[in-house]
Amino acid sequence: MKGWMGKIRALFLLSSLALILSGCGRENLTAFLPKGYGAEVSLNLIIISLAVMIFVFIVVMIIYTVVLVKYRRKKGQEDYIPKQTEGNKALEIIWTVIPILLLVIIAVPTVSATFDLADESEKEDTLNIKVTGNQYWWHFSYEDEEIQTSQDLYIPVGKRIYLNMVSSDVLHSFWVPSITGKMDTNPENENTMYIEAYEEGVYWGKCAELCGPSHSLMDFKIVAVSEEEYNQWVTDMQNFDAEAVPETASAQEGQELFQNNCISCHALGSSPVAVAPNLTDFGNRTKIAGVLDFDKETLVGWISNPEEFKEGNKMTNAEYLKNGSLSEEEISKIADYLLQLKPTTITPESATN
Amino acid sequence: MSTTIAQNRSFGAALWDYLTTVDHKKIGILYLVSGGFFFLLGGLEAMAIRIQLIKPANDFVSAGFYNQILTMHGTTMIFLAAMPLIFALMNAVVPLQIGARDVAFPFLNALGFWLFLAGGLILNASWFLGGAPDAGWTAYAPLSTTSPGHGVDFYVLGLQISGAGTLIAGINFLVTIVNMRAPGMTYMRMPLFTWTTFVVSALILFAFPALTVGLFLLMFDRLFGSGFFDASMGGNSVIWEHLFWIFGHPEVYILILPAFGVFSEILPVFSKKRLFGYTAMVFATVLIGFLGFMVWAHHMFTVGLGPAANSIFAVATMAIAVPTGIKIFNWLFTLWGGNITINTAMLYSLSFIPTFTIGGMTGVMLAAAAADYQFHDTYFVVAHFHYVIVGGVVFGIFAGLHYWWPRMFGKILDEKLGKLTFWTFFIGFHLTFFIQHFLGLMGMPRRYWTFLPDQGLDTGNLISTIGAFLMAFGTIVFVINVIVTSVKGEKVGGDPWDGRTLEWAIANPTPHYNFKQTPLVRGLDAFWIEKMDGRKEMTPAEPVDDIHMPNSSILPFIMALGLFIAGFGFIYQVDNSAWLAAVFIGMGILLGCMFIRSVKDDHGYHIHKEDLDKGAGL
Incomplete structure (x- = not known):
């Protein structure tokens, strides 16, 4: 005993x-x-x-x-038969x-x-963001503000925001544990959920519905910033100029290579194309592809062989990889171009009180 | 028949005997062996999962392969391990408990087993034929409809065929229990294990058709270009979730209720008391079975069904806690005032009570829809369903095997090894799964191939993996125990536990015909009543007479073989229409066998009463 x-x-x-x-x-x-x-x-x-x-x-x-x-059972009571209670x-x-x-x-x-x-009484009067789950990345469209972005969702702190969610392929589920519970993204209907962050900060989000091999690598962030910072971010994002000439020569060449090889899937600015993540504020991100370290070497590795990092992702089917049209040097130039895409001073680092 | 020449028979003869048997006791053994094999296979997959998650950013297996492993672990454990192991116990015990000589449809019983095995083999053949299914055991569309390769096709065909076997088995037990009870055994005198089998068979009858329909739709989407679950063609993927869980939730009760039955047999025997609140236990079982159909959408709280639907299903789910609580307290008060012997079977039964209570607690927590938004699809859910399925069903199967092993094989499983298995398995189990409740809320979704370092998830996962190794150790010891017992174990008499129910009133080994004379049942715990009145045997309800027995048949095996061949035909005809030949051949074999079975009279045979005394049928 x-x-x-x-x-x-x-x-x-x-x-x-x-x-x-x-x-x-x-x-x-x-x-x-x-x-x-x-x-x-x-x-x-x-x-x-x-x-x-x-x-x-x-x-x-x-x-x-x-x-x-x-x-x-006690010693000496082996044969004891207790009362048969019904x-x-x-x-x-x-x-x-x-x-x-x-x-x-x-x-x-x-x-x-x-x-x-599930309360939707304030939906009409506040910020609405369309969220699209994709294998294996998240897209955010601020429809009234005409801003498109991916992976990092910027929101003003202390305000109720409605997320209208769909999926472009299989089921996903939007989960930021420290902000709110899950809501699935379905291909056939739009689900609505509201979020409200109490404090400024960068909150980790994850996909919570099995969506393929890289299901566990579909991380994203909610960046909650102050109201002024958020307004600044909106203005900066709206004023983004895709034609702007980068400073370094390498980035300038990268820009051209990007325009020729990447733009059919990856959009910049408010372009509605969302075959692949929108890269407008790529330089301000803290992770590449949601989970990789943010540095140039990793970025070059990612562009050269995305399959190695995220099995089953769709960039593997890109034209430039199929016909091997980009040299490592050219990929390095594209990386230089992407890393300097910082249209706004509002970054995840701004998300502190 | 073949059993009269049982001595010195060759391996070939034994094999033929098992291929053609329609005897519920042998079919029980077939279910046990194949279910046990799949249990080890599923366990191996579980170990691969835990090794992959032993540390952050591990790459023991690739991401795609990991999804195959996790899908096959779930599918194998539910459909190919837990279900057949439960059927093994039902087959071995239920006809004996109701004083019958066999099930109502012995031929169908064999067919049910062979269909299950054919389905299980098709499913596992996928490992060698380009990859296993990888969309989770729930196979949510559109992931399942768009999954490349043939993996999910194997899932669809394998489950469809084994599901047909399960449906047949369910119907068979329903009819058996309704029609074949010995004289005097009214419904309210049936042992609890028979009652749970009865309720579960009814659940199978109503739940499996939903899976059948869902699988057909999935099959048409994948193999014949339809779009039931394809939003771009006007379909709807949420329909699959509904169909799956309308089956899937009752399935949980199909698994757990027989385990409840097992504990309700073991606890009275080893505390020497009748089951406390028998009537309440019966009604709680029926109520759980009934409510089990009303709660499926609690698996879908985050799908976006809206607050009204979520609230209704939340409250309905909580209601199930009431009959389950009644059961827990009745078990406790069965023990109360008893004279409790603790052996291995009892250890599993006793440890089940706190373990399952924890599983039930987290079940109620999960039912709170707005809280479930956090729990859903995380390791919290993984922890919860392992607490009920391992802590309930697997403990129940282990308990039942230790308890009924002498009935099935004439020997008692080694107690020392049994206790070693119990303690390692029990401690390993809690070590593996308790911590997962916390991992889930700390931000670890389920079905994750890996987790990143620096997310506070490392320690929990390491502990969990260590626990899994302990469970694996315990399972291996159990296999050794089975081997050691069958080689060295001593034969015991027909009633080694001082049992209360009819299955212990028979000599060991159980004769082919079970009861020489059908027993007369005079109350609940029929054998106990006779023993209390000073008798050693049941009072017979009939004079010794000729015993009618069914003939063996190879047809069930061949029918399953036909569907096995046709299954491959269905899967591969999308690549090359020549494979349609396999469909026609396989279905031809099946229909041919059905035709033979229909036109050929098979009246069985009689064991004459003169021969009974000479030992015929032993």
């Missing part, structure tokens, strides 16, 4: 120790430290349901422990009715929170 419970206790100790060691997870990624409205509503509900459930668990474990301590009406009514009451405690806030998070 002792060894039995001892082992269980050791197990729980070990698990909780592990938990303490790893903490609650990384800030701006974990759902345990909500930084937005949806995440807070969800966490509150999680805490309510967990509390009720822990109460139930304790009751079960008390009875369980008593039973195992008291009623194990049941007990009072007890059975108790453990039917009390769980129902406990469930009501969970069900009421659940229904209320579910309707709260």
Whole structure:
């Protein structure tokens, strides 16, 4: 008996120790430290349901422990036949009715929170952004502002923003744990969800619906900046000039190579083309392709052989890779061009209080 | 028949015996062996998953291959391991528990098994034929409809064929339990395992057709150019999710209810008390089965069904906690006041209670729709369903095997090795999955090939992988246990546990005809009642007479072979229409066998009462 419970206790100790060691997870990624409205509503509900459930668990474990301590076969009682109890009406009514009451405690806030998070009453009066999930990147279209961007979603802090979501291919699911829970992107209908960030910051987003080999490499960011910074960002993005001549010679050549090889899929500025990520503010990103380190060497490697980094991504089918029309030197020039695409001073680094 | 010359028979004869058998006890063994094989295969896939996730940015397997492994792990464990292992127990036990000589349709019973095996082999053949399915065991469209290669085609055909086998088995058990109970065994005197089998068979009858339809639509989309799930052709991919979960949620109960039944048998026997609140247990089982059909959309809270639908399904899901709670408390009060013996079967049953309670707790938490927006498709969900499926179903299967092994094979599984398996498996299990609750909320979605360093996910994943190795160790010890027991184990009598139900009233080994005389059932725990009245055997309900038995047949095997061939034909005819020949040949074999079966009279045979005393049919 002792060894039995001892082992269980050791197990729980070990698990909780592990938990303490790893903490609650990384800030701006974990759902345990909500930084937005949806995440807070969800966490509150999680805490309510967990509390009720822990109460139930304790009751079960008390009875369980008593039973195992008291009623194990004792020496000399091998042939003892206990009373064959059929049941007990009072007890059975108790453990039917009390769980129902406990469930009501969970069900009421659940229904209320579910309707709260689906509220669309402010949709017309605020910022609406169209979100498109693609294998394996995210596209964001600010329709009223005529801004197109990918991978990094810039939003003003403290404001309710509506995301209208679709998919261009298979199912994806938009998840930024510290801001809000998930919403799927479907190819046939538009799903709407609102987000509101409490603090400025860069929040990690992930795809949460299996969408192919590189499902785990479909990271994106929400960049929450102050209202003024956001307005600045909008103005700068709207004023982006795709024809602007870069400073260095290498980047200038890169620009031409980009125009000849890349522009059929990758758009710049407010062009609605969204076959591949919009690269308007590429130079301000913190990751290449959502998950790779942001430096020139990695960028050249990525352009030269995207399949090596993200299996099944569609850039692998690009013309320049099929007929090998770009030399490494030329790819390096394109990288120079892309890295200097910084149309705005509002970057993820601006997202601090 | 062949069993009368059982001694010294050759391997060929034994093989032929099993290929043609319609005896529920042998079919149970066939299910056990093949289900066990697939369980090890699924376990191997699980280990590959855990090794890949042992550290961040690992590349033990490639991303595409990882998706194949995770898809096959889920599909194999659900359809090819858990289901057949449960059918193994049902076949081995249910006819004996109701005092029957076989199931209602012995021929169909064999057909059901061979169809399951054919489907399982088709599915796994994909590994060697260009890649396994890679769209998850849920095969959500459009990923499944657009997945390149033939992987998902193998999924569709494999599951369609094995699903037909399952449907047949379900119908068979329904009819068996309705029609073949011994005199005196009213519905409210049936042992709980028989009750759960009965309810589960009804669930199969209503749930599997939804899968069949879904798979047909998917098959047409992939192989014949239709667009049921293709938005650009006016289709709708969410329809697949509905069809899949209308099947998929009852499927969860199809798996767990028999495990509930197993525990409801073991706990009374080893605490020497009758099951507490039998009537409530029966009604809770039926209620869980019924509610199981009302809650499928809780798998789809993030699909965008809207707050009204989400709320309704949330509350309906929570309601299931009530009958499940009733069961937990009834088990506890069965133990209360008892005289409890703890052996391996009991260890699994006892550890099931807290483990499953945790799984149920997270189930209620997941049911809270607005909280599920965070849980959905993360490792929290992975943890939850492993707590109910491993902590419930697999523990139940292990418990049931230890408990009924002497009935099936005449020997008791080695207790020392059994306990070693239990402790390593149990500790390994909690180590693997408890931490995953936290990983999920810390931002790790499920079905992730890798995770990046510096995201706070490293430690949890490492612990999880260590636990998985412990589980693997426990499983290997179990296999060793089976081998050691069958080589060295000693034969035991017919009633080694001081059992309460009819299956223990038979001598060991179980005669081919089960009961020489159909027993008379005088109440719940029929055998226990007789023993309490000082008798050693059941009171017979009939005089000794000739026993009618069904003939063996090779037709079920050949029919499954026909569908196996046709399955490959369907898959490859898109590449080359010459493969249509395989479709016609395979379907021809199937229809030919059905024709033979229909026109050829097969009245079975009789074991004459004079021969019974000479040992015929033993």
